[in-house]
Amino acid sequence: MIKLKGFTSNIVHHDRQLDHNDNPIHTPIYNSVPYGYKSTKDLENVFQGKTSGHSYARQATPTTDSLQSMITQTELGIGSLVFATGMGALSAIFLTLLKSGDHLIASRFLFGNSYSLITTLENFGIEVTLVDATDADNVIAAKQDNTLMVFVETIANPGTQISDLVAIGNWCEQEGLVYLVDNTMTSPYLFQPIRAKASLVMNSLSKYFCGHGTVLGGAVTDTGFFDWSTYPNIFDAYRKGEANKWGLTQIKKKALRDMGGTLSSDGAYQIAVGSETMALRMDRSCANALALAQLLETHEKVEAVYYPGLTSHPQHDKATDWFRHYGSILSFDLKDGYDCAQLLDSVDITINATHLGDNRTLALPMASTIFYEMGPENRAKSGISEQMIRCSIGIEDTDDLLESFQFGLDQL
Ligand SMILES: *Cc1c(COP(=O)(O)O)cnc(C)c1O
Numbered sequence: 579m580i581k582l583k584g585f586t587s588n589i590v591h592h593d594r595q596l597d598h599n600d601n602p603i604h605t606p607i608y609n610s611v612p613y614g615y616k617s618t619k620d621l622e623n624v625f626q627g628k629t630s631g632h633s634y635a636r637q638a639t640p641t642t643d644s645l646q647s648m649i650t651q652t653e654l655g656i657g658s659l660v661f662a663t664g665m666g667a668l669s670a671i672f673l674t675l676l677k678s679g680d681h682l683i684a685s686r687f688l689f690g691n692s693y694s695l696i697t698t699l700e701n702f703g704i705e706v707t708l709v710d711a712t713d714a715d716n717v718i719a720a721k722q723d724n725t726l727m728v729f730v731e732t733i734a735n736p737g738t739q740i741s742d743l744v745a746i747g748n749w750c751e752q753e754g755l756v757y758l759v760d761n762t763m764t765s766p767y768l769f770q771p772i773r774a775k776a777s778l779v780m781n782s783l784s785k786y787f788c789g790h791g792t793v794l795g796g797a798v799t800d801t802g803f804f805d806w807s808t809y810p811n812i813f814d815a816y817r818k819g820e821a822n823k824w825g826l827t828q829i830k831k832k833a834l835r836d837m838g839g840t841l842s843s844d845g846a847y848q849i850a851v852g853s854e855t856m857a858l859r860m861d862r863s864c865a866n867a868l869a870l871a872q873l874l875e876t877h878e879k880v881e882a883v884y885y886p887g888l889t890s891h892p893q894h895d896k897a898t899d900w901f902r903h904y905g906s907i908l909s910f911d912l913k914d915g916y917d918c919a920q921l922l923d924s925v926d927i928t929i930n931a932t933h934l935g936d937n938r939t940l941a942l943p944m945a946s947t948i949f950y951e952m953g954p955e956n957r958a959k960s961g962i963s964e965q966m967i968r969c970s971i972g973i974e975d976t977d978d979l980l981e982s983f984q985f986g987l988d989q990l
Contacts, residue, residue: 590854605644613634642846650799652853653779654766654772660841660849668695668760671780676727679703679704681707684729707720712742717742729760758776759771759778759779763934766779768905778799778825784933786860791933794845868903870969878913882910883908911965917990927978928940928969939972944957
């Protein structure tokens with residue numbers, strides 16, 4: 579094995595260290611569903627986990643294995659599983675590790691579909707308490723006797739609130755709780771949640787890993803930090819071998835195998851290729867976002883800017899300590915009387931689209947789209963102003979980005 583220190587060096591040299599025939603430097607796309615063996619004994623050994631190998635593509639292929647091992651390396655974990663989407667990865671975690679009567683503490687500032695997923699869990703008898711996770715004290719105060727897991731995001735969207743990641747991690751360690759961190763907004767390039775003692779890390783691969791908005795995927799990584807022998811919900815069948823693997827084994831068997839939210843080899847291949855430039859793309863998009871945030875913050879037609887790179891951001895100091903850059907999501911409120919749609923229609927560079935982590939700058943008004951269903955009262959409670967615009971900043975040249983926004987603002 580070659581030894582390299584840098585994030586990108588490790589990604590681009592990952593595949594050639596694997597043992598493939600014909601020495602490809604990209605792991606090929608394996609599209610076979612079944613895997614055949616010369617002797618029955620060999621097949622039996624694979625089924626019984628005595629030798630490693632593939633049996634059926636719903637659980638893994640050499641292509642998805644390769645992506646999993648690359649993700650494990652970037653997150654400094656002990657193992658990863660990939661799924662068809664980020665939501666597939668999250669639902670796999672909740673549905674295999676929690677059961678009726680358990681309690682989950684989750685951040686109040688969650689990706690909309692994650693919030694919706696959690697309300698579905700309540701239908702299965704899982705109790706959920708939503709808290710303002712920017713302060714660990716709120717998480718601590720929500721603990722009940724049946725609490726098993728804490729779930730937060732690194733940087734929330736659209737408000738860019740940052741969870742009190744380190745203090746929550748210290749507390750979860752002390753209490754023996756599973757600490758699940760959705761690292762999608764930061765990616766392992768900006769932040770590795772193992773540094774905050776996370777047990778499990780979830781990434782939507784559809785965002786910064788793939789980067790080009792062409793494939794969906796999700797991953798869960800076990801950091802090795804949690805002692806699964808203390809966790810009550812592990813089935814007897816998986817209480818074998820090293821205890822730090824039990825959680826991931828259960829997610830693999832009960833979710834990937836039994837629920838089947840499998841990522842295709844084609845998708846895994848595209849995500850692996852996209853990941854090679856993750857750091858380069860994020861260096862640019864985060865620098866662009868900071869430059870635009872600074873322009874907007876001083877503009878007379880802008881009421882407020884939400885971006886962790888601004889010293890006015892409530893968690894700016896923590897973001898500076900923890901993250902390599904401040905992310906490429908920024909939101910802002912136009913002053914009352916100015917029309918969000920008019921602005922976006924005159925900013926040429928933005929594409930009117932949802933989604934995050936594309937190479938192109940995408941923007942949309944919040945109250946009339948993603949948060950429309952919520953209604954004005956709940957929007958106000960969730961900190962979504964009627965004048966808020968969310969931008970996912972791309973890798974365009976900085977001058978083009980700034981000039982385009984300046985022009986749009988001048989038209990109002
Ligand atoms: C997009 C996103 C997800 C869901 O990922 P998909 O791949 O779209 O299913 C989960 N969490 C966050 C923070 C996201 O931005």
